[in-house]
Amino acid sequence: MHIQEEYSERHVLSLTVSNEAGILARIAGLFTARGYNIDSLTVADITPDHAISRITIVTSGPPKVIDQIIAQLDRLVPVHKVTDLTDNGPFVERELALVKVAGVGEDRIEALRLADVFRAKVVDTTIESFIFEITGTTDKIDNFVALMRQIGLVEVGRTGVVGLIRGKEPN
Known part of the structure; x- marks a missing residue:
């Protein structure tokens, strides 16, 4: 019996989040708790009133794992939107x-x-x-x-x- 290994893909995820204390720790904790790796993480304030930030995360994994990461990030309350730039066109x-x-x-x-x-x-x-x-x-x-x-x-x-x-x- 031959078990096919799932291949790992690099994905760039873009999140818009409320600027709340601890949000970055919650996102990093989500990755850590599930054994996912963050290859790169950047954060920047994107609104004049400092209410919203964009977090860009580069991660790798099989397609099922990437889908699971996106779904779990999307469920966090201060997260407004999760976009997989890699799958969303150019x-x-x-x-x-x-x-x-x-x-x-x-x-x-x-x-x-x-x-x-x-x-x-x-x-x-x-x-x-x-x-x-x-x-x-x-x-x-x-x-x-x-x-x-x-x-x-x-x-x-x-x-x-x-x-x-x-x-x-x-x-």
């Missing part, structure tokens, strides 16, 4: 990273050349190092960091993924 996702690279001589020149190729911006420099700002897809940032690791990567700070549905329909 969307734009971006991440920002600050990447510190040390190097002198040829390594310094190579770091600047690669930054130019990746459209990374120098936001700080010293005699010994640069800090680059780069935005793009997670893959783009992963590739930039991997290349900088070979030159003299010191440190990386990343924001996590944010995403919006393309077109005029609100998320």
